[in-house]
Amino acid sequence: MKNKDFDFQQALQSIENEIQSMSLGAQPPELYAPIRYLMDLGGKRIRPLLVLLGNYLFSEDWQKNAKPSIAVEIFHNFTLMHDDIMDNAPIRRGKPTVHEKWDRNIALLSGDVMLVRAYQQLDFVEETYFHLVLRKFHQCATEVCEGQQFDMNFEKRNLVSEGEYLNMIRLKTAVLLGFSLEFGAIIGGASAENAKMLYDFGVNIGIGFQLKDDLLDVYSDQAKFGKQVGGDIIANKKTFLLINALARAQGETQKELLNWLGKETFDATQKVEAVMKIYDVLDIQQVTKKKMNEYFEKAFGLLGGLEIDKDKKKTLIAFTNDLMNREK
Amino acid sequence: MKNKDFDFQQALQSIENEIQSMSLGAQPPELYAPIRYLMDLGGKRIRPLLVLLGNYLFSEDWQKNAKPSIAVEIFHNFTLMHDDIMDNAPIRRGKPTVHEKWDRNIALLSGDVMLVRAYQQLDFVEETYFHLVLRKFHQCATEVCEGQQFDMNFEKRNLVSEGEYLNMIRLKTAVLLGFSLEFGAIIGGASAENAKMLYDFGVNIGIGFQLKDDLLDVYSDQAKFGKQVGGDIIANKKTFLLINALARAQGETQKELLNWLGKETFDATQKVEAVMKIYDVLDIQQVTKKKMNEYFEKAFGLLGGLEIDKDKKKTLIAFTNDLMNREK
Numbered sequence: 249m250k251n252k253d254f255d256f257q258q259a260l261q262s263i264e265n266e267i268q269s270m271s272l273g274a275q276p277p278e279l280y281a282p283i284r285y286l287m288d289l290g291g292k293r294i295r296p297l298l299v300l301l302g303n304y305l306f307s308e309d310w311q312k313n314a315k316p317s318i319a320v321e322i323f324h325n326f327t328l329m330h331d332d333i334m335d336n337a338p339i340r341r342g343k344p345t346v347h348e349k350w351d352r353n354i355a356l357l358s359g360d361v362m363l364v365r366a367y368q369q370l371d372f373v374e375e376t377y378f379h380l381v382l383r384k385f386h387q388c389a390t391e392v393c394e395g396q397q398f399d400m401n402f403e404k405r406n407l408v409s410e411g412e413y414l415n416m417i418r419l420k421t422a423v424l425l426g427f428s429l430e431f432g433a434i435i436g437g438a439s440a441e442n443a444k445m446l447y448d449f450g451v452n453i454g455i456g457f458q459l460k461d462d463l464l465d466v467y468s469d470q471a472k473f474g475k476q477v478g479g480d481i482i483a484n485k486k487t488f489l490l491i492n493a494l495a496r497a498q499g500e501t502q503k504e505l506l507n508w509l510g511k512e513t514f515d516a517t518q519k520v521e522a523v524m525k526i527y528d529v530l531d532i533q534q535v536t537k538k539k540m541n542e543y544f545e546k547a548f549g550l551l552g553g554l555e556i557d558k559d560k561k562k563t564l565i566a567f568t569n570d571l572m573n574r575e576k
Numbered sequence: 577m578k579n580k581d582f583d584f585q586q587a588l589q590s591i592e593n594e595i596q597s598m599s600l601g602a603q604p605p606e607l608y609a610p611i612r613y614l615m616d617l618g619g620k621r622i623r624p625l626l627v628l629l630g631n632y633l634f635s636e637d638w639q640k641n642a643k644p645s646i647a648v649e650i651f652h653n654f655t656l657m658h659d660d661i662m663d664n665a666p667i668r669r670g671k672p673t674v675h676e677k678w679d680r681n682i683a684l685l686s687g688d689v690m691l692v693r694a695y696q697q698l699d700f701v702e703e704t705y706f707h708l709v710l711r712k713f714h715q716c717a718t719e720v721c722e723g724q725q726f727d728m729n730f731e732k733r734n735l736v737s738e739g740e741y742l743n744m745i746r747l748k749t750a751v752l753l754g755f756s757l758e759f760g761a762i763i764g765g766a767s768a769e770n771a772k773m774l775y776d777f778g779v780n781i782g783i784g785f786q787l788k789d790d791l792l793d794v795y796s797d798q799a800k801f802g803k804q805v806g807g808d809i810i811a812n813k814k815t816f817l818l819i820n821a822l823a824r825a826q827g828e829t830q831k832e833l834l835n836w837l838g839k840e841t842f843d844a845t846q847k848v849e850a851v852m853k854i855y856d857v858l859d860i861q862q863v864t865k866k867k868m869n870e871y872f873e874k875a876f877g878l879l880g881g882l883e884i885d886k887d888k889k890k891t892l893i894a895f896t897n898d899l900m901n902r903e904k
Contacts, residue, residue, distance in 0.1 A: 273718065273722065275722065276722060276725045276726055276729055278725055278728075278729065279721060279722060279725045330684060330685070330688060333681075333684065334681040334684060334685065353661075353662040353728060354725075356658060356661065356662060356684060357658070357662065357721055357724055357725055357728075359688075360658060360687075360688075360691065360721050361718055361721045361722075363688065363691055363692070364691070364714055364717045364718050364721070365718075367695060367710075367714060368714040368718075371707075371710075371711060371714075375707065378707060379699075379703065379706060379707075382695075382699075382710075383699060386692055386695060386696040386699075389692045390601065390689055390692050390693075390696075393607060393685055393688050393689045393692070394601065394603065394604060394607060394689075396685060397604045397606050397607045397682075397685055398604055400606075400681060400685075401604055401606065
């Protein structure tokens, strides 16, 4: 039964093959070349891997489902193409973003076609499960857009509550991870209860991941992390850390924090060091770790109710831990 | 059987009711208010009317299908929201465009949700026809984007051939009219052949309509047309008329046409009059009318093969003539 076990490398390879061979129109090239470009920039393909993993938990034939699984990767890349326009981001995965390499109109329209293309990829779902998967995909896609809008709104506000932030990251990033697992489970024939449990597992893991990302931006080995440590601090990005620091700081500490946030010119290293000292005073690293672990524990707690083989549960846990322990 | 005949006013009313009562999320408001705003700006609701008309030709129960029919209206308005960003258009139906009233990022993201919402509306299609309709919708949505990209490309080019232009308007505007009729036919239980024939009818009518629009911009009663006569001429818009004039003009006429096209400052009325004189010399109005009539004749010629009741065919013809004879 070797070929029925979940083989991470085999899964990844079949996902890459599907991405390489996915059909795209040819004309006009301005519409299709950016899709190929962005999909070829790589990434860890976590979402389709989650589809196949969720599928493996309930089906002997997870290898058959690489084709529908890449719908979530196409969708994810669509959100990147449009988010990069909205954020004026010049670089994505070390290369020029689509709107930089081509232009904003092309990135907009090419992204639109990509969303249609993601839907189209769901045509490969077996007819029995097709409509159910589609309904859940509508919901997920809508929520991802809601999360992005909340994120943009928060950047313009002075104060954002912890609850608002957690809801935003749930929508913007976590629900797609939950949907990916649930999608795999559904097309593997899982019961509605099991599929929902896996969705909730994915959402909680996803929120935990985002909190981990917030932590890693400040507390990580720069070489491993692959981008400037403290980038979020330099940009006053409203992460879980900053939101909590703003909520907790009082007196002189508050004054100093607001002072650093208000500076238009500053030495980046000095600012990062100063804000990190404030985080230390306020115990922000521990507060964030605690919250992150709450989500991870909640996720793993859900697995008790999941009606699957013990070995399969172990595979799910091992895979998730792998993801959790990566430093990006 | 009165309530089974196609009643235009009743159809329009039920479409408006569905649009008014369609469910939309509430939070964040920046995402949903623009959708409501744009849908409420009105319009003739031609596309959902075509769905119901196509449905009536094959079904006794066309009144039941107002709900799925508005998917094409939501999709059409999504394209307007994004096209207006790309075209930098300040006004839509006499009111500020979404990106003017809110901002470009909101119009982008709200449009994305609208595309998902259009797909979601197709959930109201009966299960038997659901997947077929969806597959055809992917194709149509993709082609509409291709048409918009060709249109943007053409604006940057000096020469566009008649064939390229006709293909562009087929994609950008005609296929959605064809799909609307076909959609209605499919959910009315039409055979694949009849549905396809109705699609082709709609596409040919749609190309004819666009040529009529090109004509009306120059040769129409300004009061009826509701916008400045000659707007396309003033803006050097590459319509069927201009493309043909550029292809036909020679010697002095060509020199004069290129001269007007190259002027950065000019008196608008003078330019419109001068270019119209060139169009007269080159017989552009007749050439365009001839091409338009070719498409209308081709469309009506297809109806011979359509296996439907004679009275229903008459209704289809009457409705189409109504649309053809409107001056916008």
